[in-house]
Amino acid sequence: MIQERYLxxxxxxxxxxxxxxxxxxxxxxxITLATRAVILALAAVGLNLALGLGGLVSFGHATFFGIGxxxxxxxxxxxxxxxxxxxxxxxxxxxxxxPIIWLVAIILSxxxxxxxxxLSLRTSGVYFIMITLAFGQMxxxxxxxxxxxxxxxxxxxxxxxxxxxxxxxVPIQFYGICFVILCAVLFLNARLAKSPFxxxxxxxxxxxxxxxxxxxxxxxxxxxxxxxxGAITGLAGALFADLNRFVSPTMFSWQxxxxxxxxxxxxxxxxxxxxxxxxxxxxxxxxFLGEITDFWHIYLGVILVIIVLFAxxxxxxxxxxxxxxxx
Amino acid sequence: xTDLVLETRGITKSFGAxxxxxxxxxxxxxxxxxxxxxxxxxxxxxxxxxxxxxxxPDAGQVFLAGTDVTQQTTRAxxxxxxxxxxxxxxxxxxxxxxxxAVLGALGASGSVWRFLKPVLSDxxxxxxxxxxxxxxxxxxxxxxxxxxxxxxxxxxxxxxVALTLRPKVFVMDExxxxxxxxxxxxxTRFLDGLRSEAPILLVEHDMDAVFALADRISVLVYGRLIAxxxxxxxxxxxxxxxxxxxxDA
Ligand SMILES: Nc1ncnc2c1ncn2[C@@H]1O[C@H](COP(=O)(O)OP(=O)(O)OP(=O)(O)O)[C@@H](O)[C@H]1O
Ligand SMILES: [Mg+2]
Numbered sequence: 001m002i003q004e005r006y007l008x009x010x011x012x013x014x015x016x017x018x019x020x021x022x023x024x025x026x027x028x029x030x031i032t033l034a035t036r037a038v039i040l041a042l043a044a045v046g047l048n049l050a051l052g053l054g055g056l057v058s059f060g061h062a063t064f065f066g067i068g069x070x071x072x073x074x075x076x077x078x079x080x081x082x083x084x085x086x087x088x089x090x091x092x093x094x095x096x097x098x099p100i101i102w103l104v105a106i107i108l109s110x111x112x113x114x115x116x117x118x119l120s121l122r123t124s125g126v127y128f129i130m131i132t133l134a135f136g137q138m139x140x141x142x143x144x145x146x147x148x149x150x151x152x153x154x155x156x157x158x159x160x161x162x163x164x165x166x167x168x169x170v171p172i173q174f175y176g177i178c179f180v181i182l183c184a185v186l187f188l189n190a191r192l193a194k195s196p197f198x199x200x201x202x203x204x205x206x207x208x209x210x211x212x213x214x215x216x217x218x219x220x221x222x223x224x225x226x227x228x229x230g231a232i233t234g235l236a237g238a239l240f241a242d243l244n245r246f247v248s249p250t251m252f253s254w255q256x257x258x259x260x261x262x263x264x265x266x267x268x269x270x271x272x273x274x275x276x277x278x279x280x281x282x283x284x285x286x287x288f289l290g291e292i293t294d295f296w297h298i299y300l301g302v303i304l305v306i307i308v309l310f311a312x313x314x315x316x317x318x319x320x321x322x323x324x325x326x327x
Numbered sequence: 328x329t330d331l332v333l334e335t336r337g338i339t340k341s342f343g344a345x346x347x348x349x350x351x352x353x354x355x356x357x358x359x360x361x362x363x364x365x366x367x368x369x370x371x372x373x374x375x376x377x378x379x380x381x382x383x384p385d386a387g388q389v390f391l392a393g394t395d396v397t398q399q400t401t402r403a404x405x406x407x408x409x410x411x412x413x414x415x416x417x418x419x420x421x422x423x424x425x426x427x428a429v430l431g432a433l434g435a436s437g438s439v440w441r442f443l444k445p446v447l448s449d450x451x452x453x454x455x456x457x458x459x460x461x462x463x464x465x466x467x468x469x470x471x472x473x474x475x476x477x478x479x480x481x482x483x484x485x486x487x488v489a490l491t492l493r494p495k496v497f498v499m500d501e502x503x504x505x506x507x508x509x510x511x512x513x514x515t516r517f518l519d520g521l522r523s524e525a526p527i528l529l530v531e532h533d534m535d536a537v538f539a540l541a542d543r544i545s546v547l548v549y550g551r552l553i554a555x556x557x558x559x560x561x562x563x564x565x566x567x568x569x570x571x572x573x574x575d576a
Contacts, residue, residue, distance in 0.1 A: 188443070191442070191443045191444075191445075192442050192443070194445040194446065194447070195441055195442050195443055195444060195445065195446055196433055196437060196438065196439050196440075196441045196444075196446040196449070196452075197439055197440060197441060197442050198442075198446070199422075199426060199429065199430060199433065199446045200430065200433060200434075200439045202419060202421070202422060202426075203419045203422070203427075203430050206419040206420060206421060206422070207417045207418060207419055207420075209381065209401075209413070209417050210413075210417040210418060210419070210430070210488070211430070211434075212381075212400070212401040212402050212405065213379060213401055213405050213411050213417070214405060214430055214431045214433070214434030214435065214488065214491075214492060215402050215405035215406045215434040215435060215492070216402065216430075216433075216434045216439055217402055221439070224440075
């Protein structure tokens, strides 16, 4: 049995060592894979905050991922075509600056999360799952018909956006950006879990009635968690778009919402590094098994069934010897 | 009349054809323990839920310190000084004993919108929580996970969480349930002292505890309060003996 801390440290070490090794041996594709894993991990860390801490089974987190993606797509498109973005009341310039794109992605995802959260949190259980799913589908079909930005075909951005002082076209540098963001968000997530808000949110999940009788509002706590969660997944969407230099409606697909939930279950619900481990395993399997067979999802399915049946705490729970429960 | 800490007027609640509360007038005076007794399913917990705000009455009003709170949320009533314990423990089972008590302290006195500072480094909250745990004899178990507690310890934690609120009125739903003889005796002594801090509405099946503690007793049968009086009055009330005490007297 490994203590959870050491397991986490091991994962971080791997996420530093593997890309550096790949850089030394010039295996650029490995770096791209690692970047993909880190960004997907970030998207799942976002969901884990709602799911693990708040108990909110959102099946629509692709909404925020897509909003982040289209924020990058639309802003960069207007910058690369030197056209202004007409917002009705006023027009704005596009931008190729990552920090600005991230900020806009976070703000837009948060705003949408407030609306979706307020409507969805009136329900619970299966209805909550369904209503969040429905919002994702709404955006999916909207972008398919959004001809100005490529509709179904999506939108290509020719040059990766910039970050002051770095050359983002160098794979390891872009990887570095994504890795640092993931680490920063994990750090904040760990702090949040132990904060007054984290304690109250934990209680709101486990015993909403008690939470009310000490004078706190479980719904409001969950709403705030949902918004933070959406903002993180939105940021991941912006990075993902920049990795591929491409956005399309598939970023809003319900399959993606399911995929990041799968990372969490695989790694361990409510575990700080659960989504990270899940995403790394997923990307690795997708790559190696995907080369051997088109039906690699079947193997993934088998692993998932085993995890759900025999290791409720996911891989983190299995390895750290603490089956159930949270941090 | 206005110095009543808690009062219900004509509280009525039906579940389908079942009248769980039938025009209940109840009141609680400063410094007293007013017990509600009655057979299983009489509607005791239902009455408490309407007082705490978890259920809305079909008719009637609830007053806290003279203010009509019938339309207020559970949260607002908690903030107005109502400290409630549950018949079936409502605790965060995955959390430690201390975390559960800190939750109460946080709800009563802290701001929950703090996202980065560890809550257990807030000395004021922790002190308040530990004081409450100490009073019910749970301080030594503070780092235990609540799921690992014995049934009796969970009952104590229920009371401790209510204590952290420093309420103006306690509403307790069977705090002795399943405590055992010795546990009941300890809890009885504790509640005896507690009434000077805030009056207690005590729902309890343990008759020894009720007779030892209560300043007044009300008897609830099929949703109706059939009698209210002192211990001696209730003991000698024929209707009560027939309806309720008769079973074991
Ligand atoms: N939400 C509900 N829906 C329908 N019936 C209910 C509901 N809650 C309680 N009841 C019914 O109302 C009656 C009173 O229940 P209540 O829990 O208030 O009794 P009680 O006096 O607390 O009993 P006990 O001593 O067993 O705790 C019971 O017949 C119960 O089945
Ligand atoms: Mg009851």
